[in-house]
Amino acid sequence: MNNPFYYVIIKWVNDMELNELLKELDTNLVIRKIEKSDKILYLYCDIDCMIVECKYCGTESHSVHSKYTRTISDLPIQNYQVKLIITVPKFFCTNEKCSHKTFAYPIPFADKNSLRTNRLDDYIYQIGMKSSSLDAEKQISGSHVSVSNNTILIIIKKSSP
Numbered sequence: 001m002n003n004p005f006y007y008v009i010i011k012w013v014n015d016m017e018l019n020e021l022l023k024e025l026d027t028n029l030v031i032r033k034i035e036k037s038d039k040i041l042y043l044y045c046d047i048d049c050m051i052v053e054c055k056y057c058g059t060e061s062h063s064v065h066s067k068y069t070r071t072i073s074d075l076p077i078q079n080y081q082v083k084l085i086i087t088v089p090k091f092f093c094t095n096e097k098c099s100h101k102t103f104a105y106p107i108p109f110a111d112k113n114s115l116r117t118n119r120l121d122d123y124i125y126q127i128g129m130k131s132s133s134l135d136a137e138k139q140i141s142g143s144h145v146s147v148s149n150n151t152i153l154i155i156i157k158k159s160s161p
């Protein structure tokens, strides 16, 4: 798995490089704005995608119905927690026979309703499997990921074969 500190070599103040990094998650992801607090880097992102296939019937649509915002935590960068605040488009399905009138852009890097990217869950899982959950919580928060003991247990349970 990736070491989250591979980010260390990235000069994240350079938007272009940060954009490239986010494209590992989804090539359609584009950073619109960056904000920084003491501990958290907020990356406001758009989905740059004009045509999407309806996930129910496969018909292509370029007709945007609405947009909503989703906040998803990602792997840390240097000493910062990372939160992606993504404006997600919803499209009309133009196929009259389709069972759905609209569908949301399918985010490929996080489970439906998840507050974390899959790669962040993988990271938490790897540490959680190696140590007791209390040690894991300490270790994970030491690496600038905010996650509760309870969430660690849920991720281990979900990811275990």
Ligand SMILES: [Zn+2]
Residues within 6 Å of the ligand: 054, 055, 056, 057, 058, 059, 093, 094, 095, 098, 099, 100
């Ligand atoms: Zn459809």
